[in-house]
Amino acid sequence: MLDRVRQTIQDYHLLVPGDKVVVGVSGGPDSLALLHSLMTLQEEYGYTLQVAHLNHGLRPEAAADAEYVRDLATGWGLPVTVAQRDVLAYRQEHHLSIEAAAREVRYNFFQEVAAAVGATRIAVGHQAEDQAETVLLNLLRGSGLTGLKAMLPRRGRLIRPLLFVTRAEIEAYCRDNGLHPRRDFTNEDPAYRRNKIRHQLLPLLAREYNPAIVATLGRTALILQEDEALLADLAHRALEGIIKRREGETLVLDRQGWQDLAPALQRRVLRLAAATLGRRVSFNQVEKARAVAREGGTLTWPGRLSIRARGAELHLQLPGKSAGKVSFSYQLQVPGLTPLPEVGKAIRAEIAPPPRAFKPGREDEAWLDRAKLKQPLLVRNWLPGDCFRPLGMKGTKKLQDYFIDRHLPAARRPLIPLVISEGRIAWVAGLGLAEDFKVTPATRETLHLKLEPWP
Template sequence: MALEQDVRIFMDKFRMISPGDKVLVGVSGGPDSVALLHLLWRMKGELQISLAVAHLNHMFRGEEARADARLVEGLAKSLGLPVYVEEFDVPAYRERTGLSAQDAARRVRYRFFEEVARRTGASRVALGHHADDQAETILFNFLRGTGLAGLKGIPPVRGKYIRPLLDIRRREIEDYCREHSLPVREDASNKKTIYTRNRIRLELIPRLEADFNPRLVDALVHLGHICREENDYLEEQAALLYGRALKNQKEHCLLFAVAELLSSPPALVRRVLRRAWRHLTGEADLSYLQVECLLALLHNPVGGKVVELPRGVRASRQGQVLRLWIGGDAPGVPDYSYPLEVPGITYIPEINSSVKARLISINDAPDPRSLSAREALLDYDTLPGLLTVRRRREGDRFQPLGMAAHVKLKKFLIEQGIPREERDCLPLVVAGDEIIWVGGVRPGEPWKVTPDTKRCLYLQILEGKVPGA
């Protein structure tokens, strides 16, 4: 009864089951899954649930595997439960995909569970992972150099999948099977040390328990609980940052505000970058070094560099925008054109910048020579039309301050040393058909402030969306 009570408490803690649930129990024939099935069968009336059994023969072990299937069928029938037994040629699937034996088996097994759950209407799938599995997983991830996400280990609940035995030691499970005379089979492959996980279970954990901590498994399970809770909190904060920093999203391209990311803790930024990767690829994660490459790109103010990542993903920083995309060259900034608010603030989501415009008298105007490239002072009364802010376009011409004639804007930007990747990120302030300011570079000669100027248009480029925009 003690084991049954511990399992019930653990299930209640994580709200694994609700009255009326149909639970599909994955049973391999080993002690853990057999004990799980028997425990749930004993509790099904109290829990107000119905049960079904699923078993997949991976076809790795010939007659031995078929014997496992027969045992599961017999056990399910003795308990009066429906059972679904199928086989799949995982060795052939492994050859086709190039996956390891364990990865191939896991993918096929979960696909099988999903299909049987769909056919039977099961709302939960119960699996027999236990505390020793948890310790093994945490150590395995530690040796790979994981962060919190790996040290949290196996989740007690993931979608429809539940693991009621995750805090129970293997020896307790084996004792339960003996106490209730349950038929079990041992998979001989679990004893083969050619697999890293088996070596951790059979060699590393016993050595650490003998030489360093006899309660190592308990310590690792506790570590998993702590890391899971802290990881969940950081993921919540990262989701909020992701929403704030994401400025544009297409099917194969994501644009993030550099300023928003740089002003946030690196622990959250790393998680945002991993989320972006998962959005584009559907894959689980990036390595530490790959994430660090993205962080270095984020801090690189020069721009132009492209980081190549697996699965065809690329990343580059263009001005105040970090882009991640799948495909060829970096997608250009979409064409845009907005009326310039005067006075006011015009936000440009395509480049995540704002242009602030003010009208001031010549007496209040600063010295134009003291302004940065992100500021401009122009003679407002000489401007030849309605003001807009837009992206550069093919064929644009411009008369820069200090020059006597118009030049091609593209040639001018090349001569100014503006990288190709950053040119479309420069907002152009246009009056009628004339470019009066190449934002961040230079204002136009015909509209400079002179002794005859009475009203000045003062322009500033600000990062991100600012109040008033």
């Protein structure tokens, strides 16, 4: 198992010397094997470890699990952070399933610990069976490549060193190294769909169809991850190539240019165009829009986004919004997600190391030097008299003039979120970063912001 972990670290560049790694440890076999293997390889790769355990407060044994992890980490000489969160309250507030709420709360906690200790990586214990279960779950939901690619070995600073290790190998590793994991008996409860796949469907597939089903599904996910990355890049380029103009809440595409695309790119371009206007659409909704785009006519998607094929143009349009009536102001959640329902957007924030590579054209996200920011940060709409210093400029510029320079229609301007630090504009979301908050070679930690559709 250790050789497999070492190979995964090397193949996917999961760790580099000097990294500080937050390791999520529940006390179960997977996370215990993860922690022990990373501790064993610590000197070889030159990183440091910080253990993090979250008590979800959902099981009677949860407090004992927390104490077990605390004692284990202390006994191994590792720093440890143990906390408890009210997952049920979070679930009710955000209208999520219990599994989704627990997952979001857990990852928010890991981000908080990483920010507090200055960590550059967060390691979690997902393994090969987890990957196979995820592929099957998403297949049963009817997911496309985005869902079938399942979990990545590395996503941002989140890493999964055990992703190609089987549950049997983990159990053997625990026995061989004298590890005594805790057991979460909710993992046996067939009321959860993932558990039914784990204990019923996967064994059936292995017994009746393919003894190597776990490895096969893992290999499938790996192939689809690479295919998805290629298609996503092609779709972004295709959309940029057929945009004729943006007019407030309307996106106008070259209809013939869209029709000349392969069907797979037609679908992706329509989804991307909808996302540009803050809407998510299903496969069936995209198929209906494809018919309209080919044959002519009008269709209205949920969220009041209309698709109209007229002559040589394809219009995607939201209902007009009155500039004078849009007003919002929220404290930016760091780390976390800050919804901006007035404009159909949200800003996701995380503390992260400076990016090793960043394409300047991605204006829907920004990296700011965290040391130059003053908490709390504010997100609000444009106000008369707003000024800021655009990236690369020596002096300040009125935001109204900046909007004019960017050919932004007047109706669209109040819908642009502004991230504010002590009264100063740090980021004009989706348009440009302020010079005063840019990342430099001296930057040690950044605030990574990303503008996303909402809901």
